[in-house]
Amino acid sequence: MDWPLFAIFLAACCAAASTGVLFRPGEWYARLEKPVWTPPNRLFPVAWGILYVLLAFAAARVAGREGAALPLALWAVQIALNTLWTPVFFGLHRMRAALVVISCLLVASIALAASLRAVDPIACYAVLPYVGWIAYATALNASVLRRNAQPR
Helix, strand or coil, X not given: CCHHHHHHHHHHHHHHHHHHHHCCCHHHHHHCCCCCCCCCCCHHHHHHHHXXXXXXXXXXXXXXXXXXXXXXXXXXXXXXXXXXXXXXXXXXXXHHHHHHHHHHHHHHHHHHHHHHHHHCHHHHXXXXXXXXXXXXXXXXXXXXXXXXXXXX
């Protein structure tokens, strides 16, 4: 693995993570009705830290390899969608729009895992926890939206 590339991909993940610092859940989120299977707020930074390291690891493993163009393009799409979700949900309080974003993110992350499998199975396995977390987060977003219906 190329460690300078890992650092670059990790920096992209840190940029995505910065939206969590800029757009915190806050009072608005605290007042929402949430399902009992909502994790505690303190779990999110830990989970995301691990997932971002795994994402950077997977990208660095395939970068420069034959057939890596599609996985790296999908990696870029998913990190862009990942970065967009937090300001849409926590910043704009647009749960319906956020559900569209995270649904696209789920599709992109599944496509990423599938494309990585052909290039490097280890990289694929590294992103599977991320795919699972995004699926869980999509269900959570949908459940919170359903419980707190918005007029738009």
